[in-house]
Amino acid sequence: MALHIICCVKQVPDPETPASQFRVDEAAKKVIPAPGIAPVPSQFDTIGVEAALRIRDALGDVKISVVSMGPDSFRDAIKHCLAMGADDGYLINDPALHEADHWVTAQVLAAAIQKLAPFDLVITGRQAVDWDMGVVGPTLAELLGIPCVTIAKDVKVQDGKVVVERVLLDGFETVEAPLPAVVTVSNELGEPRYPQLRQIMMAARKQVTVWTAADLGLNPAQLQNRVNVEALYIPETKVETEFIEGDTVEEKVDRLLQRLREAKLI
Amino acid sequence: MAIEVKVRSPQLRLLLAGLSFFVAVALVPLVAALVVIAASQGMGEATRQVFFNIAKWARIFVYALTAAILLVLAYGPLSRLRLWLIGKREDRWDRPWERARFFLLYGIGQGRMPNDLYAGLMHLLIFWGWTFLFIGTVMLAFHDDFVEYLEGHVYLGYSLALDLAGVAATVGILMALYRRYLWKHPKMRLGSLWDDVALLWLMLAILLTGFVIEGMRVGMTELQGATIDVHGGIASDPNWAPWSPIGFLIGKAALESGASQGFMELLHKSLWWLHLAMATGWVAWVGYGKISHILLGSANIFLRKLSPTGAALAGTALPPIADFETAERFGAGYLRDFTWKQLMDVDVCVRCGRCEAHCPAYNTGKELTPMGFLQDIKRYLTEAGPRLLAARRKGEEVKEERAIAGDVVSFNTIWDCVTCGACEYQCPLFIEHIPKLMDMRRYLVMEQASMPETAQATLMQLEQRGHPWRGTQLTRTTWIEELAREGVEVPMFDGSQEYLYWVGCTGALQERNVRVTKAIVRLLLQAGVSFGVLGAEETCSGDPARRLGNEYLFQMQAQQNIETFKAKGVKKVIANCPHCFNTIRHEYPQLDGRFEVVHHTQLFAQLVAEGRLEPRTINELWGFPVTYHDPCYLARHNNIMGEPRQLLAAMDLETVEMERHRGHTFCCGAGGGHMWVEESKGQRINHVRTAEAAGTGARVIAVACPFCLQMFEEGVGSVPEAARKGMQVLDVAELLERSVAYSRAAATR
Numbered sequence A: 001m002a003l004h005i006i007c008c009v010k011q012v013p014d015p016e017t018p019a020s021q022f023r024v025d026e027a028a029k030k031v032i033p034a035p036g037i038a039p040v041p042s043q044f045d046t047i048g049v050e051a052a053l054r055i056r057d058a059l060g061d062v063k064i065s066v067v068s069m070g071p072d073s074f075r076d077a078i079k080h081c082l083a084m085g086a087d088d089g090y091l092i093n094d095p096a097l098h099e100a101d102h103w104v105t106a107q108v109l110a111a112a113i114q115k116l117a118p119f120d121l122v123i124t125g126r127q128a129v130d131w132d133m134g135v136v137g138p139t140l141a142e143l144l145g146i147p148c149v150t151i152a153k154d155v156k157v158q159d160g161k162v163v164v165e166r167v168l169l170d171g172f173e174t175v176e177a178p179l180p181a182v183v184t185v186s187n188e189l190g191e192p193r194y195p196q197l198r199q200i201m202m203a204a205r206k207q208v209t210v211w212t213a214a215d216l217g218l219n220p221a222q223l224q225n226r227v228n229v230e231a232l233y234i235p236e237t238k239v240e241t242e243f244i245e246g247d248t249v250e251e252k253v254d255r256l257l258q259r260l261r262e263a264k265l266i
Numbered sequence B: 001m002a003i004e005v006k007v008r009s010p011q012l013r014l015l016l017a018g019l020s021f022f023v024a025v026a027l028v029p030l031v032a033a034l035v036v037i038a039a040s041q042g043m044g045e046a047t048r049q050v051f052f053n054i055a056k057w058a059r060i061f062v063y064a065l066t067a068a069i070l071l072v073l074a075y076g077p078l079s080r081l082r083l084w085l086i087g088k089r090e091d092r093w094d095r096p097w098e099r100a101r102f103f104l105l106y107g108i109g110q111g112r113m114p115n116d117l118y119a120g121l122m123h124l125l126i127f128w129g130w131t132f133l134f135i136g137t138v139m140l141a142f143h144d145d146f147v148e149y150l151e152g153h154v155y156l157g158y159s160l161a162l163d164l165a166g167v168a169a170t171v172g173i174l175m176a177l178y179r180r181y182l183w184k185h186p187k188m189r190l191g192s193l194w195d196d197v198a199l200l201w202l203m204l205a206i207l208l209t210g211f212v213i214e215g216m217r218v219g220m221t222e223l224q225g226a227t228i229d230v231h232g233g234i235a236s237d238p239n240w241a242p243w244s245p246i247g248f249l250i251g252k253a254a255l256e257s258g259a260s261q262g263f264m265e266l267l268h269k270s271l272w273w274l275h276l277a278m279a280t281g282w283v284a285w286v287g288y289g290k291i292s293h294i295l296l297g298s299a300n301i302f303l304r305k306l307s308p309t310g311a312a313l314a315g316t317a318l319p320p321i322a323d324f325e326t327a328e329r330f331g332a333g334y335l336r337d338f339t340w341k342q343l344m345d346v347d348v349c350v351r352c353g354r355c356e357a358h359c360p361a362y363n364t365g366k367e368l369t370p371m372g373f374l375q376d377i378k379r380y381l382t383e384a385g386p387r388l389l390a391a392r393r394k395g396e397e398v399k400e401e402r403a404i405a406g407d408v409v410s411f412n413t414i415w416d417c418v419t420c421g422a423c424e425y426q427c428p429l430f431i432e433h434i435p436k437l438m439d440m441r442r443y444l445v446m447e448q449a450s451m452p453e454t455a456q457a458t459l460m461q462l463e464q465r466g467h468p469w470r471g472t473q474l475t476r477t478t479w480i481e482e483l484a485r486e487g488v489e490v491p492m493f494d495g496s497q498e499y500l501y502w503v504g505c506t507g508a509l510q511e512r513n514v515r516v517t518k519a520i521v522r523l524l525l526q527a528g529v530s531f532g533v534l535g536a537e538e539t540c541s542g543d544p545a546r547r548l549g550n551e552y553l554f555q556m557q558a559q560q561n562i563e564t565f566k567a568k569g570v571k572k573v574i575a576n577c578p579h580c581f582n583t584i585r586h587e588y589p590q591l592d593g594r595f596e597v598v599h600h601t602q603l604f605a606q607l608v609a610e611g612r613l614e615p616r617t618i619n620e621l622w623g624f625p626v627t628y629h630d631p632c633y634l635a636r637h638n639n640i641m642g643e644p645r646q647l648l649a650a651m652d653l654e655t656v657e658m659e660r661h662r663g664h665t666f667c668c669g670a671g672g673g674h675m676w677v678e679e680s681k682g683q684r685i686n687h688v689r690t691a692e693a694a695g696t697g698a699r700v701i702a703v704a705c706p707f708c709l710q711m712f713e714e715g716v717g718s719v720p721e722a723a724r725k726g727m728q729v730l731d732v733a734e735l736l737e738r739s740v741a742y743s744r745a746a747a748t749r
């Protein structure tokens, strides 16, 4: 029977936005989208799709679904994954969910994944490159009641198990988990593939299925954020320059050393 | 032994071509005729007996043989033509008069040959010598069988002209043999197939036997005043003999050494048959080996790509993919994805090595050689072509075992090309290398998604952000805001201005290039030019996407710009990036975007000529020689070489030229999307070029392209000769701004 892999993807503000263009609304505690700079698919998530495609390259009979939650513009991220080679795309677009934190997001995605069952593997990026929290993957596993392996650099499916090479601070480790499972992938896995033009054209024609919370049997009123953003601001960096004066070079060096010691820099 | 004489100036080259044409076509017969008339008083009867000493039936035999040989000759090109038809359709019959004119200049006139003076002269001698001998033979047949006109002065002049032609051809062949065996010129790397080598020796043998036959005839008839079988028998005259100088010398030597009549007769007769066999063999060969370039090369020159927008080379504007929905394949992966003309190109190449000798990729140790990849495809076409044709004839599905892109022609070969056009500029047969390489890139990118990592990153970047400069901290309006803070208001284009100044991604997003952009804007404002910019509404012109093989992305980007231009009423565009300039000028019309484009150096040269900008000597550069680097896309692809130099001259700068300049310029390494693609191996192209610039003794490298600027800036930091001298790299506009600012200061003082 065909293996079914579900990849969760997110659209994020371009991480390469020039710093001068990056603004936040401190009162509303929100990021103001930079004008003229289009959002992009979160890079770790496309690496997740790459991992799924590699499993399909190895096994052949694999169906890959892509799930995302967000406004209509998130369609672009889904289309990009379809162009890479994924089979179907699903977007949960519900205005009531646009302020969702990781907890609500995970609940909605879990509901969508269950709706897409049977499934064998869920792959997410290790973290989204906007807020960099890295918790949706593990929370999903918790909610689905299945094992979770994080920060993978290689994912294989063998004999009904998933074999994952994980990145550690000082090396790698290989772990196995029974299917179904959640795996989050890291950039060590490799670059996501470049879509072939035929697939881009095919993806452009493919329909993305759109669901609301109600379609998933959820009531947005009962989904409460658990994360409270206390404050949002761009940290200020200050540079102070002090000239060390002195009559001779030796004197200047001595004073410099003294200052550095005082500042506990040496 | 590596002395190579090269003619750099295009005017001089054309002059040489014209001169040689004149010398060969008009001068040789003219001189012969004048000499004859002056010196041959009283030889009104002079003529020769055709088929002297040869059996009567030989005449019939020769005609029959000629007919047979012509059939054999014709079969060669026809069999190749069948192979080319494996390719797709392509129209190459437009504008026949222009083609004819072009053919006269570059086919018969051999306008590209003086690029390499030794080889050019050698070829010229062989070509014209041989042509005269051939025409002479046909004339003789006409004389013998139809109208007897080779008599008296006409005959003597004829005889002299043919002997001179024979000498010219012999000298040419000896030059070729010398180049091949003693000089061992590197261009001969692939030019020594048995076919190429045997050809030379055969031609030498034909010439030498011809002279000996003539010598024997002269010795047996004219020198002895013997009666010849013409008009029922007339007496020949020893005074005629010197009009066949080589024959005269040989005949005289034979007589003086006491050769017997019988020996001379035998030698004459046997060599006559040998000569006939070799000459007819040669004619048959013209249908097949390297020598077939007489026919195929000529045809190739006639069939070259003609540009509707005046692009200089076939690779200047890449052909568009007309319909993505119905295209069987994107780009060229297999033989049948090329057009018939592309396959013909491959077949026509004579392995002269000119392209390779100028290719920046090959000359820095990369896998790519333009001559080599053509030969690889040719070999495969010859081997697999007939099989494919047979399958097609049987109506079977045509399966090609090997892909061209990535297999017959390697991945690195395809990706090494910087589209500089040196190969196309040099090729005497007008073979079109770049479109083939780019079609293969298209296949690799759009069908296979197979490309170097850096190329992939660039394409992703272009797709997502509309510009190729990953990680830039600038936006397209940063420089405008900065100028505003200096009190310079940059006009936004709203349709009321004459020009749109197209800044380009590099001009807006790279700090170093922003300085050039600002200089240009200040100069335009100062000269009172009516212009505006698009600011945030600009997006990439599409050149990098197209040359990195993503035609789809190119068309989207180009279309978007064309729409913006049309909506805003743009008619004239100023571009300082030669790549944008080239794309807007030659490639936008393919998508129905027709705008007049000028390069900033052109416009500034005009403004200086009109007195609207007044440059003066730049004091701080006094005594610092400047060398100007011709950008490939300006000089070679668009023939713009004079204006930047005029500007430097107007600034009274001391200039020195690099060895490779104007049309022969050597790429900085950034063309064809290579600004963002890692070089596969070997030396870095920009380092080689920077070293060349440093070698001129110049202290400043003047450029006219944002990529060249980047490449040289990196180069002068890394190449020791340049770093030691503290070389500076400046755009011509930056120099001009300093010069004009100085002149203003001087005027107000």
Ligand code: SF4
Binding pocket: B355, B358, B359, B360, B361, B362, B368, B369, B370, B416, B417, B418, B419, B420, B421, B422, B423, B424, B433, B434
């Ligand atoms: S365009 Fe330039 S780099 Fe490409 S093959 Fe020709 S000479 Fe070489």
Ligand code: SF4
Binding pocket: B348, B349, B350, B351, B352, B353, B354, B355, B356, B370, B371, B374, B426, B427, B428, B429, B430, B431
């Ligand atoms: S492509 Fe042209 S220049 Fe290059 S080897 Fe062939 S004939 Fe010579």
